[in-house]
Amino acid sequence: MFRQFWKYLVVILGSVMIASGFNLFLIPHRLLSGGVSGVSMLVGYFTPLSISLLYLLFNIPLLVAGWFQLGRRFIILSMLSVAATTWMMTLVPVPAVSTDMLLAAVFGGVLVGIGSGISFRVGGSSGGFDIIGSIITRYRDFPVGTVLVALNGLVILAAAYFDDNWNLALASMISIYVSGKVVDMIHISHIKVTVYIVTNQTDILLEKLLGLQRGITKIKTEGAYSHVERDMLMTVTTRYELAELRRIIKTSDPQAFVNIVETVGVMGSFRKR
DSSP, X not given: OHHHHHHHHHHHHHHHHHHHIIIIIIGGGTOOOOHHHHHHHHHHHHSSSOHHHHHHHHHHHHHHXXXXXXXXXXXXXXXXXXXXXXXXXXXXXOOOSOSOHHHHHHHHHHHHHHHHHHHHHTTOOOSTHHHHHHHHHHHSOOOHHHHHHHHHHHHHHHHHHHHOOHHHHHXXXXXXXXXXXXXXXXXXXXXXXXXXXXXXXXXXXXXXXXGGOOOEEEEEEEOTTTOOEEEEEEEXXXXXXXXXXXXXXXXXXXXXEEEEEEESOOOSOOOOO
């Protein structure tokens, strides 16, 4: 119960940061954040309609699509994020914190990236193109932030065409790029690592490690100096799951020798979900 409550709290905190990035940095300079929020801003700049309301309405069809593709728990957290962001956008004032458009683009992108990244980290998203990016990365091994940058480029081109102001479009591209990179720094499930564990507690470790639902290979080894035979367990996991794996090793065999290597690529069967 506490863990679920913590996830909801993190998503709401992420929504506060996203809304603050929008209202305090991007919207005062008529910049775009990309994705559904960028489309909402673009329409809101040229119509009397509320950007927060447009953000909610444009997200509804994507949330429905995500319900069938990504699962109920993911979309419930995403729905909470969208609702909280919509509400927060009506509460956070819209003063220009920075008079410099470039600084506003960078810091707005950082806030939006952190808000989206921590929502991803607890198993949700901030809605919009995040849902499309999550669907793509479940079937193709791409960093989600990179996918979002590519999708958001289309929004920037539309903004440059309708507003006929390439300065705003280019500054918006900086904001979106920064946001995508921050997301990738926080949401690290696409980064693979190979872990080699030399242990005397093979059975205990295997029992707990298999609970992570990752394949494990057991290799017989012999110390070159001591000639003592030991088992070496090899597994490939993600950076996101690495903390739990380390905890299991420390509690099961504190004397184990562990070598962790970042993996360039994986071929064959590897669970992405």
